[in-house]
Amino acid sequence: MQTHPIRLLRITGLMDGISLLILLGIAMPLKYVWGFDKAVSIVGAIHGGIFILYAIAILYAAIRVKWSLLWPAAAMLAAFIPLANFILEWQLRKAQDKFTVKPFNYAVLVYSIVFFSFFDLFSQLPVMSTFATSVGATSFIAGFVIGIYSLSNTLGNIISGILTDKTGPFKILMAGLVLSSASLLLYHLVDQPAILIAVRIIHGFVAGLIVPAAFTFSANTTKQNQQGKKVANIGSFVGLAAVIGPAFSGIMASKTSVPAVFTFVAVLGFSLAVLAAIFLGKHEPMKKTEGNTSSVNGTFMNTGMLKAFGGAFFLMFSQGVIAYLLPLHVQELGYDSRMSGTLMSTFGIIAIIVFVLPTNRIFDRVAPSLTMGVGMGLMGISQLLISQSATTLALYSVLGLYGIGFAFLFPSINTMLIQSTPPELRGKAYGYFYAFFSLGVVAGSTVLGWLTLSIVQEFMCTGVVLLLFAVLFGWNRRKLAVNTQ
Structure with a gap:
């Protein structure tokens, strides 16, 4: 039995x-x-x-x-x-x-693979800079070590998308899982900055293979009228990774070591690779659309695609700003640094709740341009309100509002991308899509650092930019809805 x-x-x-x-x-x-x-x-x-x-x-x-x-x-x-x-x-x-x-529900296995990919990413955040300095890296090299991962990850995303359309998502997904898990074990060999840089380039590149292939696999095996809800379910696993990953690595690194933390993550990756080899190979994604591919006029770049790319960039641009400015703002207000972590966890938990509740049905019933505009608008308003928030209650309330905006924007841009591409081009589309994700993080955490503005002014600047693009991306949604049906 x-x-x-x-x-x-x-x-x-x-x-x-x-x-x-x-x-x-x-x-x-x-x-x-x-x-x-x-x-x-x-x-x-x-x-x-x-x-x-x-x-x-x-x-x-x-x-x-x-x-x-x-x-x-x-x-x-x-x-x-x-x-x-x-x-x-x-x-x-x-x-x-x-x-x-x-x-056995293969869809949940795909969700879990997405969780692993983002868990791998978020578990690096609390420990990578200190690990770099522990092997002799200067402050500049430590920052470079963090940034080079995102750049090589961008290249991995693009190549994953191209290869996914040529060979199918399953093979690229398996390659990404195995190679990414193996690359995590390379941190045991790091004893000087040069080796760490090399490992980060390898790790970032092979980790970039996973997400475009996983999202393509999910999109191409889902009925058209269920895409939004399924993307929201995937978003809940991304949110879980954002909440659990930093806490896990921070606690485990303090009790063992950073390479040991990555070894634990690698074991999880290898375990998923075994499950994927057993169960996912039986489910080949559909090769053609459920209608006529002329819905995108035979072109790769169309209005919906460009909006999805722009949404991905500004979603992670906003995240980069939060990661860069929120700890400084909290410190400036005189609060303990631990509050920054709990504030970020608050936004993640609220986003997960929106993802898993029946509210996720809205993404299949409302035009994605509209929910995208609402999500980006809420994130923009949140950025403006953070700059004016000085009490604990105000900060937690604003980060909760930010979480709702994030939960609206993430499924919307994914649904828009799916509706704007036929399956035979979807891998390439997701490759560029997640490349814009990576570039958004880099831009959000660095561009504002070059400006001679106060923290409050930088939050306000970000909020205004998000609100402007919320209006721009939400405009003319009727025409988009016609073109993507």
Whole structure:
């Protein structure tokens, strides 16, 4: 008889909870009170291995069990809170018989691969600059190490898109998973800045292969009237990665090492590669559109495509501004630096809620240009309000509004891209689309740094730019709707 996926989750969850208590209650006192340094290294490595098993069990349960996505989200968060695993196990034991096991849902596996790709990205944020300086990099080289990843990732996105249209998304997806996971292990070889730069170039390039292929696979295996909702579901996994990734790497790096953190991420990637090889190869995406490809007039660049690219750029431009200015603004107001992290988590959690609630149906019922304009407009208003916010309540409220804007904009630009391209060009389209994502991050975090403006003025400048483009991208949506049907 097959073991229920929730039973596997409960068992691995208890193991993870016990190992966390041993790490915190025994190993850390042995190190910091009695000077036995190896205790944390040994127990930390064991706990890390168990955590990977637990993460795989969460992934397997999410794929096989018919339940709300809030359950796997709660299970992942429980791994970072002492005793939370035991409370979760108690709740799951009572609810287990209520959940039915369903056939393997390959769509959730695609979502999980997208989660891995963004989890890999977000787990680098808290540790990469300090890791660079630990191997002898100057402040300039440390910044270069972070930026070079995005540039090589952009090239990987473009090449992934081109190859996806030629060979199909499955092969590129498998190559990206295996090569990206292998590149994470290269950080163990880093002992000087030059080697770190080389590893970052390799890592950024091969990681760039995954997302365009994954989104193309998802788009080409989904019915036309369900694209928006499915993109919103994918967005919830991106949001989970944004919330969990930095916390995971920050905590694990403090207990083990940065290369060890990347090893854990690599194990997750290799596990997904195995699952993909078993299950995804059976699902070949459709080769032709469900109608006539003349809907895009036989051209690659059309109005909808350009709007999608522009939306991707300004979405991540805004993110880059938030990452650059928010910590400085919070510090200037006299708050603890930890508040910046909780504010960013707030926007991510609000975005996930919008993604998973029935509100995601709006992306299949309303023209994407309209929801795109609303999303970008809300993000622009949020940037303006951040500049005027000085209290804790105001900051959290504004970041919540920003999360709603993000949750509207991300599915809208993806839906617009899907509607504006036939399947045979969709890989190339997604390649350029995510190249604009990477360029937006770089632009948002660097362009404002060149301007001689105050923090408040930079927030206001960003808000005005977003509002102007919200009006521009939302304009003439009736004509776009006609052209993309």
